[in-house]
Amino acid sequence: MKIDPKECSVRDIKYIIRSAKEHDAKSLSEARVQIDGETENMDREQGEGYIDEAGFLSIIKKDTEALNHLFLVADVDGRIAGFARCEGSPLRRLSHKVEFGVCVLKEFWGYGIGKMFLQETINWADAQDIKKISLSVLETNTKAIALYEKLGFETEGVLKYDKRLSNGNYYNTILMGKLLNH
Template sequence: MRVTPKEFCIHNLRYIVRSAIVKDAKSLSEVRLQIDGETENLDREKGEAYIDESGFKQIIKDDTESSSNLFLVAEANEKIVGFSRCEGNKLKRFSHKVEFGVCVLKEYWGYGIGRNLLKESIDWADSNEIKKITLNVLETNDKAIKLYEKYGFEVEGILKKDKILSDGNYYNTVVMGRFKG
């Protein structure tokens, strides 16, 4: 599905949140690879589960055609600096919900990009009969957890010792959800 682009200006950085288009595929592949190497907050290490340009073209095409998927990008200085996806489920019993994921280049943290990708996704979900948004977040990512709570997400569960990070320790994954009744 597509949304109307929105422009934001925070701390003198002008950026647009818009739907992903096929010509974004190469940039998305590069940005995802870079982000995976910049933080342990995400599931992948750099290079794992790599999606190439043609893979992103297919995801964008599928998401654009699906009424229960949304693929957004944040573009600043004519380059993609972050993106988010809401992925629905084709099974009828789960058709009321989507799973949300977001990532932003470390250089662009602090400009509200993740927050605005989240807000636009929530607005889209609320206006498209989607009742529930779910997400997973690393227990140490306090900033993200506080942001999600601010937008109505609640902790639904904890996946104990779910991830092993570079320090050799195991960490919990926090499962959160936002239900609009």
Template structure:
């Protein structure tokens, strides 16, 4: 599904939150690899689970058609600074909810891009009569957890020793959810 683009200005940085378009595919492929190399908050290490331009084009096409999918990008001066996706299920018993994921280039952390991507996703979900948004976050990603809690997400579970990071230690993944359009 697609949304109407919206412009933001935060501490001198101007950016646009808009639906992903097929012409973004190459840039998205490059940005995803870069982000994976900048932080251990993502599931992948740099280059793992690589999605090429054609793969992103296919995802964008599918997400644009599906009423329970949303693919957003944050654009700064014609460059993608981050992106998010909400993905719903085609299974009837799970069709009331979507899973949310977000990533932002490190150079653009602290400008509220992730927050705006999530807020636009929540607005979209409410308009689609989606009842729940869920997400998974690494336990040591304090900034993301604080943001999610601030926007009404609650911890629903913990996957213990779910990820092993470069320090050799295992970390938990926190499962969070937000109920919308109260049941």
């Protein structure tokens, strides 16, 4: 599915939140590897689960065609600063909900990109008559948790000792969800 682009300006940068396009595939592959190396908030370490340009082309095509999928990018002067995806299930019993995921390059943290991704996703989901958005977040990512709560997400569960980080310690994953009013 596609959305109309939205221009944003925060302090000294301007960016556009828009649907991913095929020409973004190479940049998305590179950005994902970089982001995985900049934070332990993601599931992967740098280079794990690598998706090449062809892989992103396939994802963009699928997400553009599916009514319950959304693939957004933050474009800063033609550069991908981050991306967010929503993926719904083709199964009828699960077709009312989508799973949200987001990542932003560290140099663009603090510019509201994650918040804009989430707000645009909520608007899109509401327009598509989706009833629920789910996400998961590492317990140590307190800024993300605060943002999710501010936008109406509630904790639905905890996966204990779900991730082992570079310090060798285990951390919980918080499962959150937002029910949409229709």
